[in-house]
Amino acid sequence: MRLRGCDRDCRSCPLAKLCGGVEQYGVKGYRCPYAGCELKAPALKAMQECDVCRLEKVAWDLNEVEIAGLMSEVMGLERTDNQQLDLPEVVPAVPLRLAPTLRISSLGVSSVVINYQDLLDDKVRLEVLDKGGIHSYLGFGGKILLSSVMPDELLLREDVFEDFVRLFEAAGFDAVVGWDVPVYIDIPLYNSWVNLLMGLKLTHAIATRGVPVVGLLKGNVERQIAFSAEALSRMGIKTMGLHASEYMSAFKEDAAVRQILYTYFRWASKLASSLLLLGVLSYRWLNFTKVVVPKDLRLSLAGMGWLIDAERGLLYSGDGCIDAHSKFVMCTCSTCSGISPRELVADPNARARHNLNNLMERIRGNLSPKLHAYDLILKEDESALLASDLHLWTGRSLLSGFLELLRRELPTNMLFLGDTFDLERGRPNLLETTALFGTLRELGPAVLVAKGCSDGDQAALLRALDSITMEGHARPFLWTEIEDERVRDAALDLYKFYRCASDRLEVRLADGSVLLVHGSDIVEDRDSTLETAMKAMIKARAKANVRWLVMGHLHRAFIDNENGIASTGCWALGDMSRGNTTRKTDLKRAIVVHGDGELELIRGC
Known part of the structure; x- marks a missing residue:
């Protein structure tokens, strides 16, 4: 974030004395922040007319005579009897669209912020006024602040300002945040000063009506920030506000942003009795505000981050x-x-x-x-089906039997414990892929996936997706035919299946939790003796501090109730070329986990 300069000649500029000139910032002239063009006055008009920039209105449209008069007026603003606001540490911003369901009175707060923009909806505005005002509408007895933070095209309209003031009085708000103005660092310095002056004038106009005001500090250079703070202080406004969300998002990466924020805090500490920091009510900024904001400055945090994160x-x-x-x-x-x-x-x-x-x-x-x-919480009367090692695409998978099992059991929760598809040795097969995902979509269980040793590599997944989508096509193609739609759906299903996969799954039962893993990190050699594998599993279960450890990988099917370990068996024949065999008693097996803590080994069709 850097000052872009100014398009005016300081020798004839009516704001030169107030501004101090652009050369003090080490820049000359003005360059467009979008295309880098060097622009003469009026630069904003050129950017608005440019077919590349297409800049919206971001400044009050005043001539030099009006600006000179505005500066004189602001310099002479009289002190008001502005009532000081005693705000709590947390002042959430609440959208009116959620007022009926969020139940503001149940949030445990004593003050909230409502955005004026929410009341541009004629239906909502009429409901607020018909119910006797904003307090009755919200069913809330605490302080309700009306915020002027809104899009630039609204801020720069006099009719919007007049409506804002009328609405404040008609709806019975307790205080105002504002008047906000766009004092951007990348518009010409001249225009940012004009906006700053206009914002102070309108803030004073609100305060003279006896309305408690949180005066917004504005500026991106120290002279602007200092002028803003001193002007608010002269008006008698001691509760000041700072819309800080954009600064906070760039704070770590941009030294200029850090300097701007430190300047704001320094001047607020000098002249404000308290500071309302807007746009920062999120877990991301709590530690920052504790460390950076001066300890002698009473701080209130406002914003909608807590709600946006919840959504x-x-x-x-x-x-x-x-x-x-x-x-x-x-x-x-x-x-x-x-x-x-x-x-x-x-x-x-x-x-x-x-x-x-x-x-x-x-x-x-x-x-x-x-x-x-x-990953899943089962009630006592609920269950989940666990299966592993289908090794699809290898030619050894017993997929048809597995699909018959799904249709017989009709699980509400289906958990795959790894090696569902064999991304290492298998050849992507569209028929098998669509058969599995089509059946799952038809039956509609909740699906959870753990990655295994043959389907845990992201590079291998990308190769498989490439094979499914591009094989037989020399170049990218549009999805126009039925076959193409099958390819598209299969690729998307496969991507989602593994995009949501985890290294481990944890299920909560009534009598404790179950850790579900593929298990190749617990028993590296699948051909180990069952005794060796079980010892490793018992050790892993104790380390994880869970009631049960269930894994795949072994291609063995058993449940050991005494030691709290189990293995799901497999759904693929042994690979004779690699010397691997699978016992018939371990094939086509799955485990049902019941919410009451019981595990049941079942056989497929």
Whole structure:
């Protein structure tokens, strides 16, 4: 992030004294940040008309006389009786679209931020006003702040500003965040100063109405940041805000961004009683704010990161997160009390409440309960079918018998423990591929996959995909024929199958957990004696601290209840060319794991 310069001549610029001139920053003239063209004034107009840049409106359109008057007006702004805001440490931003289901009153917060843009929906606005205002609409008795952070094309319209103020008063908001303006580092310095001045003027106009205001600090050079902070302070605004999400995302990589943030914090520490940091309410930034923000500056964190992460399936845990879309999570925090792992998978609002509670507890210095994540959680009356070592594509697979087993058992959960496809020695076969995935799609079980020694190599998977999609075609082709659609579906199914595969699977039962692995790292030599293999399995189970260890790889079928170990057998004949044989009693075998803790060895058709 670097200052791009200015398109004005400092000798005749009405802002020269305020700005101090662009040469102090070691740049001359102005270059377009998109195509690098050197542009004369007005550069923004040239970029808006350019068929490459197609720049949208990013600055107030004022002539030099109006700008001179604006500067004089802002320099002379009088102090207001702006009421100081006592904000808590956490002020979540909440979209109105989720208000009915998220239940803001249940979030355990005393203040929230609502974006003005949410109220541009006429239906929502009418519902808010018909219910007597924003507090009644949300069923929330705490402070509700109306934020002016919105797209540039709205910020730069006077009619939007006037509507914003009317709506604030009509809907009964408690405070305002703003007025926001686009003070970008890559637009001409002249235009960023114009926007900054206009933002301060409109902020003062709101404050003179007796509205409690969180004044937004703006600027990308120290003179702008200092001027912004000093102007807000002169107005009597001591609760200041900083929209920091873009800065935070580039903080580690860009030294210029770090310097800008440090400058903001330094001036806020000098002139603000408190700082509302917007766009950072996520687990990613908690440690950063603790370390970087001055300790004498009272800090409140705002934003929607906790909610966006929840909608993406993420659950906060300690300093990180767990993907609840791919794991079943057991949580003992107060917010998740009475909520099942399946609800956390299905309900983004439950995840959102968890995330927000996690952040608040960590900010207060409390340790969050440890989350326990499983690939599958079985109730006592539920079960899962385990199978391994089909070795498809080798010509030795007993696939037809396995598909008959699936149709007989109709599993709701199907777990493959490795070597399903043989990517090392097999030759990709479209018929076998579509037969397996077609049957799984028809029966509809939840499918979990562990990688094995013959299907765990990503390079081999890429070669297999290449063979399925390109074999017989000299160049890329369009999917136009039925055969082509079969190829496309098979390739996509195969990709998804292994894209979601894990080195190990863990299933939670009523009486403990089961660790499921292929097992080639536990018993390297598949031809080891059964006694040697079982000793290695017992040792691995104890190390993993699980109730059961079930693995494939051995091509042996057994369940040892006393030692808590089991092996699934296999669905492929021995490879005589390699001297490998498989006993008939180990062929066409699978294991059913019941939620009550029982394991059952079954035989296929």
